[in-house]
Amino acid sequence: MAETQGKVITCKGNCCGMAKEPLVIQEICVDPPQKMEVRVKILYSSICHTDLRAWTGVNEGERAFPRILGHEAVRIVESVGGVKDVKEGDYVIPTFNGECGECRVCTNGVSNLCERYKVDPMKRLMVNDGGTRFSTTTNKDGGSSQKQRVYHFLNTSTFTEYTVLDSACVVKIDPNAPLKQMSLLSCGVSTGVGAAWNTANVKEGTTTAVFGLGSVGLAAAEGARARGASRIIGVDANASKFEKGTSYPKDLTKPVHERIRELMSGGVDYSFECTGNVDVLREAFLSTQAGWGSTVLVGIYPTPKTLPLHPMELFDGRTITGSIFGGFKPKSQLPNFAQQCMKGVVKLEPFITNELPFEKINDAFQLLRDGKSLRCVLQISKFLKK
Numbered sequence: 001m002a003e004t005q006g007k008v009i010t011c012k013g014n015c016c017g018m019a020k021e022p023l024v025i026q027e028i029c030v031d032p033p034q035k036m037e038v039r040v041k042i043l044y045s046s047i048c049h050t051d052l053r054a055w056t057g058v059n060e061g062e063r064a065f066p067r068i069l070g071h072e073a074v075r076i077v078e079s080v081g082g083v084k085d086v087k088e089g090d091y092v093i094p095t096f097n098g099e100c101g102e103c104r105v106c107t108n109g110v111s112n113l114c115e116r117y118k119v120d121p122m123k124r125l126m127v128n129d130g131g132t133r134f135s136t137t138t139n140k141d142g143g144s145s146q147k148q149r150v151y152h153f154l155n156t157s158t159f160t161e162y163t164v165l166d167s168a169c170v171v172k173i174d175p176n177a178p179l180k181q182m183s184l185l186s187c188g189v190s191t192g193v194g195a196a197w198n199t200a201n202v203k204e205g206t207t208t209a210v211f212g213l214g215s216v217g218l219a220a221a222e223g224a225r226a227r228g229a230s231r232i233i234g235v236d237a238n239a240s241k242f243e244k245g246t247s248y249p250k251d252l253t254k255p256v257h258e259r260i261r262e263l264m265s266g267g268v269d270y271s272f273e274c275t276g277n278v279d280v281l282r283e284a285f286l287s288t289q290a291g292w293g294s295t296v297l298v299g300i301y302p303t304p305k306t307l308p309l310h311p312m313e314l315f316d317g318r319t320i321t322g323s324i325f326g327g328f329k330p331k332s333q334l335p336n337f338a339q340q341c342m343k344g345v346v347k348l349e350p351f352i353t354n355e356l357p358f359e360k361i362n363d364a365f366q367l368l369r370d371g372k373s374l375r376c377v378l379q380i381s382k383f384l385k386k
Contacts, residue, residue: 005079005088006032009039013160014361015136015150017066019057022362023159028068028150030162031133033081037126038170039133040075040092042380045158046183046352047364047373048072049214050300054121054153055365059303064124067151068134070158071096072186072375074179083167085331091175093186093338095330096154098168112329117155117168119324124151126166133164156186159361161380171334174342180377181348184215185338187325188375192219192274193337193346194326195298196227200270204228209260211235211284212274215351215374216298220272226345233260233268235283238371257286267293274298282308291317298323351375 013028033039051070057063077090086092098117105111105118113119116127125132134150134157155169173182184190192215196202208224210217213236221232235256261267267289273281276299285295295318309320328334341348354376356364367373 002088008032009078009162011161012358013068013134013150014070014358015066016055016069019063019065020055023055023069023365025359026136028160028162029135029137030160030164031135033079033083033133033164034126034128035082036167037081037128037133037164038083038086038092038167039078039080039162039164040094040170041078041162042158042160043074043076044180044183044377045070045073045380046186046188046375046377047361047368048187048375049368050154050187052365052368053300059121061303062121064151066136066148067124067153068157068160068163069153070160071154071156072183072188073156073158074173074183074186075158075163077170078162080167083170086167086170086172090172091177091179091182092170092172093182093334094156094158094163094165095169095171095186095325095334096156097325097330098155098166099329099331100168101331106329112325112327114168117166119154121154123155124153126152126164128166134160158186159378169330171330173335173338177338177342178348181341181352182338183377184348184351184375185334185341188215189219189222189341189346189348189351190328190334190337191298191323191326192216192221192272193223193226194328195272195296195323196220196223196270198327199321199323200272200294200296202227202229202270205230206269207231207233207264209233209235209268209271209284209287210274211272211280212299213238214274217272217274218351218374219346220274220296220298222346224270231264231268233263255286256283260287264289266290269293271295272298276300276302278305278308285309285313285318285320288318293318295320296323297321352377355379
């Protein structure tokens with residue numbers, strides 16, 4: 001890849017021109033990495049509900065177009081800008097939540113929210129200079145051309161053959177790892193499993209309820225299973241998902257939390273809210289055991305929303321907390337998690353329900369919208385120039 005280092009690369013990218021418009025493959029110019037940045041080529045990218053939310057433009061403050069979406073992928077390093085921990089040819093995964101390793105948060109074991117590179121859905125420009133590394137060229141009448149910048153997404157932008165990231169958002173992985181499955185660790189699986197392992201710290205023999213059986217919810221259930229939970233209850237409005245989770249009989253005459261309390265003699269030890277719905281959050285909170293029940297917020301909520309709780313309800317001993325990226329510090333902890341997945345501690349293969357070529361990305365979005373896909377993996381490597 002030495003022939004491309006230090007040069008602008010022209011490649012194929014799926015660019016989102018406006019909210020809800022079909023993504024279009026077009027030529028994208030990708031600049032070389034600046035200081036403490038990494039340019040990589042994408043092998044596989046998977047699609048997450050967060051990409052879908054950004055595409056629909058549901059949150060006005062997060063809208064920025066044209067933009068290259070995507071944040072789950074596995075890649076190979078093409079070139080670096082003064083970076084020491086990865087080099088050309090390394091296999092890496094991107095993370096929307098970075099780790100600089102130097103700030104007071106990164107050097108503290110309590111939080112994974114790096115002061116400089118933590119997740120920011122409003123972010124659309126690079127930290128180094130406030131610019132973008134993507135652009136397109138449009139030919140105008142008279143033979144002249146106009147360059148238009150294309151915005152970044154969640155520190156990552158993976159729906160393209162090449163992309164540039166801050167080095168804090170690049171995690172080196174074992175080259176012998178199953179690469180297609182490794183893309184899931186960029187977001188969904190790490191977020192769900194980490195919510196059970198790191199945030200809730202599920203103990204062996206305890207009970208859990210997972211609200212929302214998408215990829216993140218099923219990952220939380222898988223994390224609880226791996227930790228030895230004695231019972232895992234799945235709650236979802238889509239009945240077709242119950243075969244992937246543990247369900248309980250429908251009882252439309254009672255609220256969900258009352259049914260769970262009856263089944264579990266007072267409630268579960270842990271609940272995970274993975275839908276981003278405040279009404280569901282209340283059910284999840286009330287489904288836990290008074291005295292010690294713990295609810296973990298994992299879903300992404302539309303704004304503005306407030307907690308559907310009265311402060312006095314916290315005096316019953318139940319707690320509620322949020323979880324970003326499952327509490328994982330990406331550079332410090334994700335490589336070990338990847339090794340655990342390779343050993344079968346967490347099973348990744350069942351999460352990949354669909355595979356499509358890069359040019360079928362709009363079909364992949366539709367599968368997710370229709371609830372017919374957990375993770376659809378896009379193969380991008382065949383587009384890569386030799």
